[in-house]
Amino acid sequence: MxxxxxxxxxxxxxxxxxxxxxxxxxxxxxxxxxxxxxxxxFFREVGGSTPTAWTPVMRDDPRWLEGCYDDASLVTQVAGTVVPGDVRGEIMRAPTSSSxxxxxxxxxxxxxxxxxxxxxxxxxxxxxxxxxxxxxxxxxxxxxxxxxxxxxxxxxxxxxxxxxxxxxxxxxxxxxxxxxxxxxxxxxxxxxxxxxxxxxxxxxxxxxxxxxxxxxxxxxxxxxxxxxxxxxxxxxxxLGGQISFLLARPPLPPPLGLLPDLDEGDERQAVLGADVMNDWNTRFVAQLAAPRAQHVGLTREGRTEHLFLDVDTGAWAVLREDGGQWTVRQNGPSRVRDAIEAHLTRWRGAGAPPLEQCEITLTSDQPVITWPGR
Structure with missing residues (x-):
């Protein structure tokens, strides 16, 4: 065609x-x-690669023209400067620009x-x-x-x-x-x-x-x-619908650096486990409470732990599951998991309404989100 x-x-x-x-x-x-x-x-993802690898598709490739008209996002730059013409073979770096x-x-x-x-x-x-x-x-x-x-x-x-x-x-x-x-x-x-x-x-x-x-x-x-x-x-x-975009360059997450001592801080029983974050809407509501927190999975002493870390402030929370029971340990200038659980509890108390029913009000940089019943 x-x-x-x-x-x-x-x-x-x-x-x-x-x-x-x-x-x-x-x-x-x-x-x-x-x-x-x-x-x-553009770059195509190499199937099954971990971490994700990319391989270039150039204009002389018979797949190029039809690929341009796929209803798909096409990565056009990785690592901030590398474009498809710079690569022979595969590259494992994060996308930084796309169509x-x-x-x-x-x-x-x-x-x-x-x-x-x-x-x-x-x-x-x-x-x-x-x-x-x-x-x-x-x-x-x-x-x-x-x-x-x-x-x-x-x-x-x-x-x-x-x-x-x-x-x-x-x-x-x-x-x-x-x-x-x-x-x-x-x-x-x-x-x-x-x-x-x-x-x-x-x-x-x-x-x-x-x-x-x-x-x-x-x-x-x-x-x-x-x-x-x-x-x-x-x-x-x-407006509803699960969408994905590359983040604007200035607010790319900062490097995690040296992780905090996860055995310090205050420990309590968690109201919600880390598994609730597998749901898109739940994760978005949690994100409203802690927009600069990063989620990292760790393995320590043979078990998986879930770290939520705000690098800028140094606040962190780590969730552990033991015998079907979740506990959370927190430290830093604020309690990241307290804020997330409070937000999620209010949203769930209102019946976990679809996000398109939420009202957004902006009087400063950070929007205020309200939902029916709140």
């Missing part, structure tokens, strides 16, 4: 799945060639509720594919996109130029927005955020919409759509 046929097939798939819902965005997906944003190739799966891209663009004449700020240019879709829909002058990595931004500019687009591309910290172009009618972050930076709210017109993926270092994330109010606050709801 050629690229036009592959684009048409992608439109059919995304329409059938309910992610592509309106004609203007169908026209954009039909018109904007995703493969132009993947000229440098988000088209289904999630168009779902977010639909959920952004963009209209003619709206000016949009995008946080995280990436390959430029989503930027190109917005340029097709709104025109170049209505789109500003910020990317922290200069080399990534340069590649996106080249790809957008090949497609005939010339939006305002900024190299900088997207968490600060781009004040020179403000105010915006819509703001969209195509990378995961630990919280909603005040700058994004302040640079949005009253009545405008900010759409972000709220994440944390427990790696559960949800889309949140917020409407900005005249008094500078914002409120809205989660």
């Amino acid at each position: 050629n690229d036009k046929e592959l684009r048409a097939r992608l439109v059919e798939r995304l329409t059938a799945s309910g992610q592509l819902r309106t004609e203007p965005w169908r026209e954009a997906v039909s018109a904007v060639p995703r493969h132009e944003f993947l000229h440098g190739g 988000t799966m088209p289904g999630l891209v168009v779902r977010m663009l639909e959920d952004l509720q963009v209209g003619a004449g709206h000016r949009v700020l995008e946080i995280g240019t990436g390959t430029g594919y989503s930027t190109g879709l917005m340029c097709h829909r709104l025109g170049d002058d209505s789109v500003t996109s910020v990317e922290v990595d200069e080399s990534v931004s340069t590649r996106a500019r080249t790809a957008l130029g090949r497609c005939g687009f010339a939006p305002d591309l900024i190299v900088g910290d997207g968490l600060a927005g781009y004040e020179d172009g403000a105010p915006y009618d819509r703001v969209i972050a195509t990378c995961g955020l630990l919280t909603v930076p005040r700058a994004l709210i302040e640079q949005t017109r009253p009545g405008g919409i900010v759409l972000v993926a709220l994440c944390g270092w427990l790696y559960s994330s949800e889309l949140a759509r917020l409407t900005v109010h005249e008094d500078g606050t914002a409120s809205g709801r989660f």
